[in-house]
Amino acid sequence: MLLSIIQGIFKPKTKEKQITSELVQMAKAGDQEVLNDLLLAFTPFMKKTASFVCKRAIDEHDEEYSIAMSAFHEAIMSFNPDENASLQTYAHLIIKRRIIDFIRKESLRKEKVLLINASREDAATEHQQLFDAQALDSYSLEKQAEARRDELSRYTKLLVEFGLSFEDLAKVAPKHEDARKTAFQTAQIIAETEEFYEFLIKYKKLPLKEMEEIVEVSRKTLERHRKYIIAVALLLKSDFVYIKEYVKGEII
Template sequence: MGNLQLKEILLEIKNGNELERERLIRHYEPYILNAVSHVCKKYVTWSSDETSIGLIAFNRAIDTFEFDKGRAFLNYVYLLIQRDIIDYFRKEKRHLHPASDNYQLEHDNAELKASLESYQQSTNTSALVEEILELDQKLSKFNISFEQLESHSPKQRKTRIKVMGMAAEFMQHVDLVDELVNKRVFPVTSFTKRTGFRSKSIERHRKYLITIIMIQLHPEWRRLSTFVQVGPGSVKK
């Protein structure tokens, strides 16, 4: 989602369009869960208390974000989520273990330092998250979700190299690429006739193969290339 499109959506929401708010929340659900999990340093679900806090913070970010401040929306969201969850943990600790003023001051300063360091890290990773969200949108047209990729990715390096070779070969055939993009179905028969790759091998790794092709079709997703780097190697058909 580009800045211009996001700006228009946020303006619609601030003018009372609650449907756009719901759509924006659904779009960024993976980011909200990821941000909450990162701050908490544990796996969370939508039923977790911390995730509810993150969702409230995201809604507040929608209402208070200002483009003229010169910061990225996702960085701002992360900062609000992190601050609210830290406040939540602090209140829980105070309730369970009342601390002295000096101890609490030292504790708050340490948390502030950790918060700033983590915020800097979020600045470096938010662009990757945005690329993942865009890829997830593209993959949904093929009934593939980003969450599925781990289970469908080849475990052996040799196999990953082979699938990368398939993708590179596929990209050489412009008409097949157009067919994949427009019809949203991998042209297995046409591809096997031209290249000699086995149809069983293609079907076995179809989701991973399509993902690689989508990434190659979008060179602006520079950070996503790290997910499919397998190094040099020969490819056998």
């Protein structure tokens, strides 16, 4: 029955999204049958997402599929419709991160030299973080203000390269919270997906066809929020630490 209820799950309508959200709440409340049905209904999505991350076909015999299923279960248990755009968009991010973590761990296990390098990188990162903290402590308020102005200037120039401005963003930013969350999480997927971000940088536009296959958003909606999505994706991939402070609560 559940499969028929949420059929067309990759292009769900608003009502179907609501039904899926209700089923998730039932699963989180302890309904094992609904949980199992959700896992079964989203099996094609889990395989597709795992294949997308691994860049090869993934089936039930692959360990990556088990990780994808575990990650999707995690997404169900942690999904909050008030904080996340949709289950599928949210689950895509979780599955991708868990598989990447697995690939990294496997690489480290098989190649000791990578473990050594990773340790050095971690140490360097910790040292850099300590240095950054000490530097921030020593900054005067004037220096911090100067740094913020510099970031705003650089971000403004970056936006101009894509035909955007802060005035544009103020006009096109999604007004409704759900739409804003959907657009932000779509931008996060672009920023975290190498081929999507490379397409954006090269062609100065969104990879709409590819995005439609990943997120629960129509092409029309993607085009309507195009400027906002591009601006957020550019910000998330930047080193603008001060500006990012304003959106850190939005990042999954």
